[in-house]
Amino acid sequence: MRPVVVINPAAGAGRAGAMEADIRTHLAGRGTDATIVAPPSAEAMRQSLRHCAPGTRVALVGGDGTVHQALDALLDARLELGLVPFGSGNDFARALGVAQWPWMEALDWALEGRHRA
Numbered sequence: 001m002r003p004v005v006v007i008n009p010a011a012g013a014g015r016a017g018a019m020e021a022d023i024r025t026h027l028a029g030r031g032t033d034a035t036i037v038a039p040p041s042a043e044a045m046r047q048s049l050r051h052c053a054p055g056t057r058v059a060l061v062g063g064d065g066t067v068h069q070a071l072d073a074l075l076d077a078r079l080e081l082g083l084v085p086f087g088s089g090n091d092f093a094r095a096l097g098v099a100q101w102p103w104m105e106a107l108d109w110a111l112e113g114r115h116r117a
Helices: 020-030 042-050 064-077 091-096 103-112
Strands: 004-007 035-037 057-062 080-085
Touching: 004 020, 004 042, 020 035, 020 103, 042 064, 057 064, 057 103, 064 080, 064 091, 080 091, 080 103
Parallel strands: 004 035, 004 057, 057 080
Antiparallel strands: none
């Protein structure tokens, strides 16, 4: 199943959106065949997630607000969640243990790391 990278362009005062080209380059260099989307709104993000097949691994590039906005759609569609912390507070990323990771390491783990319930 092809993983999905969802970039919240507004996360981290726009830092996440500014990283889209770098994220694409990093994934291409690793040979990762992921769908990359940067939805213009929270509703567009939720719609994108609801169209994913159950069990799809989703790497959210954003922060606590991104997770909050996506959570219902992730649960409804039964998707796996990985987080690349680009928020301002990153409380959820801290709880996952990835808050201080470099973004490339967090992205690789979100897409390829061992998952847990």
